[in-house]
Amino acid sequence: MLLGYVAYGFRNGLSRSAFTIAGIIAGIIAAFFLAPLIAGLVPVPFLHLGVTVVVAIGFVALGHALGSAIGRFIRRGILSSPLSGIDRVLGAVVTGVVAALVASMVSFSVSQLGVPVLSRAIAGSTFLRIVNTLTPDPVEAFLAQVRGAVVDKGIPLFTGAVEGTPTIPQIDTGSGALNQAAQSVVRITGNAYACGVSQSGSGFVVYQDRVVTNAHVVAGVTDPVIETLAGQSITGTVVYFDPVDDLAVIAAPGLEAPALPLASTLDAGTDAAVEGYPYGGPFTSGAANIISVTRPAVPDIYSDTRNQREVYTLAADIREGNSGGPLLTLDGSVAGVVFARSSDRADVGYAMTMLELEPVTNQAAGLTETVSTGSCIRD
Known part of the structure; x- marks a missing residue:
């Protein structure tokens, strides 16, 4: 050509x-x-x-x-x-x-x-x-x-109390450990035909061909596409969908990316990294710092109800498309999953802790049946 x-x-x-x-x-x-x-x-x-x-x-x-x-x-x-x-x-x-x-x-x-x-x-x-x-x-x-x-891809906005001035740390986002972890961080795209919208987010491999992401990334999507940094593209099926806690698991048979190791919930003050595909564009690895770990009442993906959820408040640059991406320790282990950015501060984002994530990852290997992805989310 x-x-x-x-x-x-x-x-x-x-x-x-x-x-x-x-x-x-x-x-x-x-x-x-x-x-x-x-x-x-x-x-x-x-x-x-x-x-x-x-x-x-x-x-x-x-x-x-x-x-x-x-x-x-x-x-x-x-x-x-x-x-x-x-x-x-x-x-x-x-x-x-x-x-x-x-x-x-x-x-x-x-x-x-x-x-x-x-x-x-x-x-x-x-x-x-x-x-x-x-x-x-x-x-x-x-x-x-x-x-x-x-064309806003959409990411939930959340407002939480932030004391002082958040400072995004200086870390080596190109370290060997984070580069290796990047091979298991995927871009997820899909079409919610009922709403006529294309959706894009991030995710990460937790067990062979099982990928965790946010429920709002795949809401209303029947055939999510998983793309790896190495160039592999696979059509998956959603096998777990929780609109209340905003978590989903996608089965992607044949996915070659290895599962990421899991860490414990991090303490406030700890430096970390956020990896994903902001705006659905090229992969990025960004620095983050844990400002606090709290249990606020967080809306479900449809904003119908509020439920308590253990959440990190992060000093980090979180954008549309980062949804569902991992919060990583500096040695490349998963310590949480990004789900929202601040409604009033550009340098603040939010991620779920391992208290919310671990019950899902523990059952990921046994999830095989396709489930409904609910209704798509209209603006």
């Missing part, structure tokens, strides 16, 4: 290709941000995914047509000039580079739809894997963050 675009750029030259590329990029940007919003206007939620795809294709096709028309007009004056050869070479180089970046952007957008067949196709593409490897993480993170601001 990439060679085809290089040949296209050489044949048409930079002058025409540049406008065509600009048109395609403009169409992709419009689709990236506007297609989900336009689909949201459709009164039938089940149709949202199809409308999103159709609108996205329409934006890209329109951008290509307009850009190509402008480029064709501009290039007429260059064909007969001495610059024609240089124009062709530059066209090939620039078109190839931009095509690779566009492929990375499109693959990221498609993977966020939570459609198993598409996610598996992207994960299995050698070309896209190479392109994504070469795309700088800051670029992917920026795209994910900007899109997240327009």
Whole structure:
């Protein structure tokens, strides 16, 4: 595919290709941000995914047509000039580079739809894997963050008493232990067709092919997609779903990531790490500090009732997409699971302690029957 675009750029030259590329990029940007919003206007939620795809294709096709028309007009004056050869070479180089970046952007957008067949196709593409490897993480993170601001993936907001000024510690988030743990931290995507929304969160392996995440990440989702840092993509089934304590377990047969070791509940003042996929984007490992361990009354995922839950208050940067990710000790053991961020402080988040998590992990190995994931969560 990439060679085809290089040949296209050489044949048409930079002058025409540049406008065509600009048109395609403009169409992709419009689709990236506007297609989900336009689909949201459709009164039938089940149709949202199809409308999103159709609108996205329409934006890209329109951008290509307009850009190509402008480029064709501009290039007429260059064909007969001495610059024609240089124009062709530059066209090939620039078109190839931009095509690779566009492929990375499109693959990221498609993977966020939570459609198993598409996610598996992207994960299995050698070309896209190479392109994504070469795309700088800051670029992917920026795209994910900007899109997240327009199409909110959602994470529960919680307000708890925080004394003093939280300080996110300086730790080595790239240590050998945390890098090894990262291999068992997964991205989870899925489509809640009844609400017409795509959902994204994080999770971690607790027993062979069993993954723990938050219940709100998979609420209303029947076929969650599990993606590992190594590039494996598997469609799982939910075998445990607790909307009150916001915990779920996904069975993912064939998952190759090893189970993470479990630690005890950490004391206040302890440094830790939060790993996951904020905004559904590239994997991140961030520092955290335990401000306190308390038992507040926490709403269930539908905000219908409140129940006491043992919770860490964290000094940490928690974002949409971190939901369901692990709170790790510095040696890479699980000490909790992230479930919310502060409603009024950007540097405060919340995670459940092992008192809440351990009863679920203890039974994970024996969970085999698919269970209902309840209703999807409407904004």
